[in-house]
Amino acid sequence: MSIWFHNARLIDPETGTDSIGTLLVQGGQITERDGPCPDGAEAVDCGGKCLAPGIVDLGVQVGEPGAQHKESLRTAGLAAARGGVTTIIMRPDTDPAIDTPEVLEYVTRRATARTPVNIRAMAALTRGRAGREMSEIGLLLDAGAVAFTDGDRVVGNTRLLARCMAYAKGLGALIIGHPQDPGLSAGACATSGKFASLRGLPAVSPMAERMGFDRDMGLVEMTGARYHADQITCARSLPALERAKANGLDVTAGISIHHLTLNDLDLGDYRTFFKFTPPLRSEDDRRAMVQAVGDGLIDVICSMHTPQDEESKRLPFEEAAAGAVGLQTLLPAAMRLYHSEGLALPAIWRALSLNPAQRLGLDCGRLASGAPADLVLFDPDAPFVLDRFALQSKSRNTPFDGARMEGRVLASWVGGARIYHHEGQG
């Protein structure tokens, strides 16, 4: 089975190019760039639209097991296919947490049966994500865990975290941290500043993020562990990240698309769909982060997909659950960086697909021959108004409800098989 994509605007994050060309897919792999159509191959006319590696979304919460009413593997897969996400990297903050090989195997087995996209899982760094004992890092690694994290729970016990890092270093496992000083950020649901003061919300200084990051960097320097910060969202953290990289530490950092496209003023009159962990930052911070993504200092953009049902959100702001769904809105929201912030598509895709795949040791996220044919075809300019009830996720908690967006996924492929195509497209 061969597919020959032609008249495609190829977005290649590896070479940093954005050019019209053709792409040949054979046996589920990309085999040739800019060659002729071989006999018997299915020709797909891309109509001059963008063809890019499918998104590798690092840090997706799926409600399975434990909260299937918020999101199941099936609905997450549907949302991902429509959003151009071809690989979901699941967070272990399920119930029970993914902290044993058995749970990991259960999730992997169900995921394969129910979803058209690739699903890989991260495992909890400590048992039950409770921050008390190390989880079975070696066995989980053998069972297929791609990284180890306690999600948005900070391991407060520095000595334990040091041991986890030292142990993980021996196995070459990647640790994903949530940089945040737990004492300073306790109870906070907004970023301290004029707006939070006016609204009377408990707030945390952006300094808490840098302090958390500095601590983790100390431990990384001490143990030599491989480390990825799940979200760096404040300008004040950037010099520390730059220094760590310059010093040769094996460190990368990510950010959610929400922190790149929204700021704390969006909270407005206590809109709980804009409540995130960490909270939305000031406009100055947001712009510094966009710049850092463009410069490559921040490596990964993710959706931090966090489904919450209406009941969890229809509460006073302080009591409401944090997080937003993002699998389906990640690509159109990222197009705001292209249209409004002047970032080039290959640079955006470096953070959406290439970097997360490489960091996790996956072969995808590229357009080079030999890479799996995980692809997304999209029109970066197609405008639409987002209706949250049209989303595929079981939960519809998106901050982009009613927002004018540009960028529509026309089709996506996983391993050369088409898993979604937009109505009206050939």
Added chain:
Amino acid sequence: MTFTQNHLLGIEPLHPTEITTILDLADDYVALNRSVEKHGLALDGMTQINMFFENSTRTQASFELAGKRLGADVMNMAMAHSSLKKGETLIDTALTLNAMHPDLLVVRHGSSGAVNLLAEKVNAAVLNAGDGKHEHPTQALLDALTIRRKRGRLHRLTIAICGDIAHSRVARSNLILLGKMENRIRLVGPPTLMPAQVGEFGVEVHDDMRAGLEDADVVMMLRLQRERMDGGFVPSEREYFQRYGLDAEKLAYAKEDAIVMHPGPMNRGVEIDGAIADDINRSVIQEQVEMGVAVRMACMDLLARNLRKSRERARLRGAANG
């Protein structure tokens, strides 16, 4: 006479002329309250429900009396002990009450923004009686009325708000209102009790009482919650009183005829010296309580007028369509 609001959720949405409208009407109600026959008919036939998710004696009594004097049927619900403890959500409680067709809902809640959320879900006019650390609009209005009556005006005054600004909804509403009326506002308190970037609100921030009170026309003291005195925010009660408690020595820095205010309940010997609180030449704390009833009558009267108007419009629209 201008008042276009359907709810009173905070001072922030109010236009200065609306504030003046409320205060002018409240002046009339002060006169009514001082007469023997205290009954008005502004809320005749209406139902007022006081929902207090946080315990309150004074504010609830003030709202209850205001409603009764204007002829409303008033019901008090002490929500602190009720179905929310059984797991019912705020929205469900609101919808349940809404089905009983109240006209005025007076709400106090411990979370900032909770009253805004509730107002979206009910048909009644909602009055915020304090939400978390956000706003307490009727307190700011009664303070404004007290100042206007005592000082003869409500603009170009130097007003020092002292104490626990960070946790105070009274302070927020007051600094918004007094700012809208073009006064010079000083916030005085220890840095641990000052909200972040509060200087950007167009106020002066002081951590020294003497500098903060210098030539002030009005000194407004705030209550310091007991649980914040034991080393978490300030080292101790006595250190706080020594540095930030209002006594004769510190008050001497203010203008000679400066008035002293406190939203109550007071901690004598913590934020205010008992002798100052009782000094009838300086302290207007009892007047504040009196103004509270009148201001709440005025707010409910104005909201009821708008409620009647909008219902009448809806009825006419229905008749035209039918």
